[in-house]
Structures are given as C-alpha cells and as structure tokens.
Amino acid sequence: MCGLANDTSDSFIRVWAAETLVDLGDSRGTDLLCALAHDTSLDSSYRVEAATALADRGDPRGTGLLGELAHDTSLNAAWRGQARQTLARLSTPGLAND
Numbered sequence: 001m002c003g004l005a006n007d008t009s010d011s012f013i014r015v016w017a018a019e020t021l022v023d024l025g026d027s028r029g030t031d032l033l034c035a036l037a038h039d040t041s042l043d044s045s046y047r048v049e050a051a052t053a054l055a056d057r058g059d060p061r062g063t064g065l066l067g068e069l070a071h072d073t074s075l076n077a078a079w080r081g082q083a084r085q086t087l088a089r090l091s092t093p094g095l096a097n098d
Helices: 002-006 011-023 028-038 044-056 060-070 077-091
Strands: none
Touching: 011 028, 011 044, 028 044, 028 060, 044 060, 044 077, 060 077
C-alpha cells in the first residue's frame, strides 16, 4: 500500500492508498497525505482531497493545509473554494458533510 501511495503514475491511487494506510492504523499514511497536499505537481483536486482526508481524520495539519490551499492562487479557483467550504464544515458543528 505504501508503494502505491508513492507511485507517481496515478494521483487518484496515491491519495487513496495514503488514506487507506491511515484507515488501517499505519501512521505513514498521514505523512504521505501531508506530502501529497504539498505536491505542486498534483492536480488541485488531489491536493485538496489529501488535505481534507487529513482534517477529517483529526490530523491538525489538515486544517492548516486547507487554509493554505484556500489562498493558493496556483490552484484552480473551484478547488480553492472547496478548501474554504471544507474549513467551514470543520469549524461549524452540525454543518452537513454532504
């Protein structure tokens, strides 16, 4: 699984594998998600997904990364908005997740 998270050929698989590692209790997954959120070679959607996955799993780096991504003008405007919406959801108890 860790090998898939480090594979550069498919960004979706990389993020999914890192999330799966976290869900299986492997602490390497959170570091991989953090690295993926910082990876400027990834599409905006995968960077925001990696940061969201961190935040949703209680890693405090996730909200910080979402804040950075929300203001990162190198990201697609729609994904900056998604990062802002996720921050709002996380900071507002009871806000619907779907």
